[in-house]
Amino acid sequence: MIIAEPKPIDEIIDSLKDFNRILVAGCDGCVTVCEAGGMKEVEVVASALRIYFKQAGRAVTVDEISLTRQCDRPYTAQLADKIDQYDAVLSLACGVGVQFLAEDYKNKPIFPGVNTCFMGGTEEKGLWTERCQGCGKCILANTGGICPIARCSKRMLNGPCGGSSDGRCEVNKDIACGWHLIYERLKELGQLDRFETPTDPKDWNTSRDGGPRKVIKEVSRL
Amino acid sequence: MRLSYPTNVKIVKLPCSGRVDVVHLLKAFEDGADGVYVAGCLEGDCHYQVGNLRAKKRVAYVKDILDKIGIGGERVAMYNLSAGQGPRFAEIAREMSEKIKQLGPTPLRKSGGSAKGVKLTPGTTKEEAA
Amino acid sequence: MSTTPLYSKLQKILAAGHFGVTSECGPPRSCDPKGVEEKARMIGDYVDAINVTDNQTAVVRQCSLASCIRIKQMGYDPVLQMVTRDRNRIALQSDLLGAGSFGINNILCLTGDHQSFGDHPNAANVFDLDSTQLVQTVKKMRDEGKLLSGFELKECPQMFIGAAENPFADPFEIRVSRLAKKVAAGAQFIQTQCIYNIPKFKQWMQGVVDRGLDEKVYIMAGMTPMKGVGMAKYMKNRVPGMDVPDDLIKRLSGVPKEKQAEEGIKICIEQIQELKEVKGVKGFHIMAIEWEEKVPEIVQQAGLYPRPKVD
Numbered sequence: 001m002i003i004a005e006p007k008p009i010d011e012i013i014d015s016l017k018d019f020n021r022i023l024v025a026g027c028d029g030c031v032t033v034c035e036a037g038g039m040k041e042v043e044v045v046a047s048a049l050r051i052y053f054k055q056a057g058r059a060v061t062v063d064e065i066s067l068t069r070q071c072d073r074p075y076t077a078q079l080a081d082k083i084d085q086y087d088a089v090l091s092l093a094c095g096v097g098v099q100f101l102a103e104d105y106k107n108k109p110i111f112p113g114v115n116t117c118f119m120g121g122t123e124e125k126g127l128w129t130e131r132c133q134g135c136g137k138c139i140l141a142n143t144g145g146i147c148p149i150a151r152c153s154k155r156m157l158n159g160p161c162g163g164s165s166d167g168r169c170e171v172n173k174d175i176a177c178g179w180h181l182i183y184e185r186l187k188e189l190g191q192l193d194r195f196e197t198p199t200d201p202k203d204w205n206t207s208r209d210g211g212p213r214k215v216i217k218e219v220s221r222l
Numbered sequence: 223m224r225l226s227y228p229t230n231v232k233i234v235k236l237p238c239s240g241r242v243d244v245v246h247l248l249k250a251f252e253d254g255a256d257g258v259y260v261a262g263c264l265e266g267d268c269h270y271q272v273g274n275l276r277a278k279k280r281v282a283y284v285k286d287i288l289d290k291i292g293i294g295g296e297r298v299a300m301y302n303l304s305a306g307q308g309p310r311f312a313e314i315a316r317e318m319s320e321k322i323k324q325l326g327p328t329p330l331r332k333s334g335g336s337a338k339g340v341k342l343t344p345g346t347t348k349e350e351a352a
Numbered sequence: 353m354s355t356t357p358l359y360s361k362l363q364k365i366l367a368a369g370h371f372g373v374t375s376e377c378g379p380p381r382s383c384d385p386k387g388v389e390e391k392a393r394m395i396g397d398y399v400d401a402i403n404v405t406d407n408q409t410a411v412v413r414q415c416s417l418a419s420c421i422r423i424k425q426m427g428y429d430p431v432l433q434m435v436t437r438d439r440n441r442i443a444l445q446s447d448l449l450g451a452g453s454f455g456i457n458n459i460l461c462l463t464g465d466h467q468s469f470g471d472h473p474n475a476a477n478v479f480d481l482d483s484t485q486l487v488q489t490v491k492k493m494r495d496e497g498k499l500l501s502g503f504e505l506k507e508c509p510q511m512f513i514g515a516a517e518n519p520f521a522d523p524f525e526i527r528v529s530r531l532a533k534k535v536a537a538g539a540q541f542i543q544t545q546c547i548y549n550i551p552k553f554k555q556w557m558q559g560v561v562d563r564g565l566d567e568k569v570y571i572m573a574g575m576t577p578m579k580g581v582g583m584a585k586y587m588k589n590r591v592p593g594m595d596v597p598d599d600l601i602k603r604l605s606g607v608p609k610e611k612q613a614e615e616g617i618k619i620c621i622e623q624i625q626e627l628k629e630v631k632g633v634k635g636f637h638i639m640a641i642e643w644e645e646k647v648p649e650i651v652q653q654a655g656l657y658p659r660p661k662v663d
Binding site for chain 3: 154158163
């Protein structure tokens with residue numbers, strides 16, 4: 001899923017302080033699972049905003065809603081009959097959702113309520129870690145199912161570097177050395193011979209280096 | 223044991239302090255509470271293992287928010303005591319009431335602000351929700 | 353060892369069966385032209401080639417290529433260090449063409465320390481290639497006369513290709529395989545991480561010899577003299593991938609503070625003498641960090657002076 005974290009409330013207040021009718025819009029997708037922007041977080045942010053405006057002597061409306069997904073037009077369209085009642089929307093969806101709302105409601109300012117971080121999974125309750133950088137050409141088949149692009153700090157394809165120590169990365173002891181993990185896994189799979197063959201330079205054209213990307217599945221198109 | 227404690231303390235009973243969520247504490251302030259405290263079991267004595275530790279983290283989280291929205295984090299607190307500590311319960315109630323009295327009424331009351339809001343669902347209009 | 357042409361003085365010395373000796377100089381953090389010149393003059397006659405670091409520890413310094421040109425023009429043989437952290441394959445190949453145009457003919461291919469260690473921790477990194485892929489790239493340019501794109505070069509860089517290896521990093525078991533991989537990619541010489549743990553280095557070297565890799569690549573042992581017990585502790589605790597045994601710290605602590613530098617040099621010389629006897633060790637890379645003036649003394653006392661003459 002896409003992992004995000006809530007923006008500090010003071011930063012949110014700073015972007016919304018001049019508005020009088022605000023809609024806080026959550027998303028029931030990824031950001032609900034990573035506890036950054038689902039209905040629960042909408043309630044917290046909206047309540048905090050109302051308290052802020054009240055103590056500031058303001059009569060501001062802060063309503064709450066959460067959409068099934070903000071990255072899908074049938075769901076963003078559900079705001080069509082409501083949006084005119086607001087002069088700003090705080091979206092707690094990932095950066096995709098914020099942009100979809102901005103594209104769909106062109107005359108409405110849409111503010112981000114979360115910082116979108118990465119594609120990852122739930123390691124344990126309250127802890128999410130990165131797994132994929134969306135390079136567009138998956139190499140996991142060759143690396144024991146562990147991605148060196150997402151998990152090596154230097155995205156080396158012929159790692160580990162000389163800074164790996166006790167299975168930890170030179171950048172920070174909290175980071176597992178991705179290549180150490182790959183080594184352990186290949187050993188487990190009896191595929192250590194893969195370590196001896198150099199991996200050629202990667203074609204990054206399918207990564208963000210090729211410019212904004214699109215995926216077309218012809219059979220699914222109307 | 224008939225112990226007295228300040229009448230301005232409104233008690234909300236829950237099976238475990240772990241049931242208290244961030245939004246509950248915020249709602250109390252939004253509705254005009256001058257202060258809120260959570261009374262949980264002693265640390266290490268939670269019937270559900272970590273309920274009171276969860277409450278402690280949520281109280282800290284709310285403290286940070288209150289500091290940033292003009293209310294002040296000192297208006298929320300976490301206390302730990304056992305069910306057998308009746309006198310301590312009364313003492314905490316007095317202590318917290320005293321502290322809040324010193325801080326004065328919530329800034330919401332004198333500000334004249336009237337921020338409000340409703341929860342909508344995608345299928346209903348604002349009028350229906352209200 | 354290798355049947356390829358001999359590109360550089362360092363390669364010729366190694367090919368003739370002599371111990372090779374290299375040292376490094378870190379360019380200054382300014383436009384000062386003298387910094388590199390002075391260091392090069394200090395060590396030039398005591399080594400076969402001078403490495404010039406490329407923004408080492410991710411701190412901005414005068415560029416390696418400019419300093420290499422300066423050293424080349426002084427009549428010494430530079431080793432162009434190149435990290436893949438800051439430049440993509442376009443910039444790296446461009447610099448290689450530039451280096452080739454000045455007759456620079458040694459390169460050390462590195463991935464580079466992560467920028468979070470340096471003076472610009474908020475910089476974006478590149479890592480388009482890694483060190484092994486840079487070795488492949490240089491080899492392709494030299495041997496096939498082609499850029500990675502396939503574009504044919506009229507004049508190719510004539511490089512003796514080197515890479516680094518850290519025998520002390522984890523997992524230890526793959527350190528020999530990783531060397532084999534770099535050799536397969538085209539590395540002809542290896543300059544190792546600073547060696548302090550001699551038994552562990554010997555263990556790694558045994559693995560290298562067992563695989564016959566010492567017949568395919570010149571291993572140059574990395575040596576850095578300790579200036580004192582403070583530096584030893586810093587290297588042990590703060591520098592990633594460094595293995596400093598407690599014995600060494602104990603030995604340095606055992607002498608008065610003002611004698612520790614001298615002791616550090618003594619240890620370095622003893623270790624070179626010991627490593628000369630280790631099968632597969634073909635030379636020494638003496639990295640006297642901001643202490644270049646000690647290089648002549650170390651080279652002389654380690655019995656590595658005068659340096660052999662080759663055409």
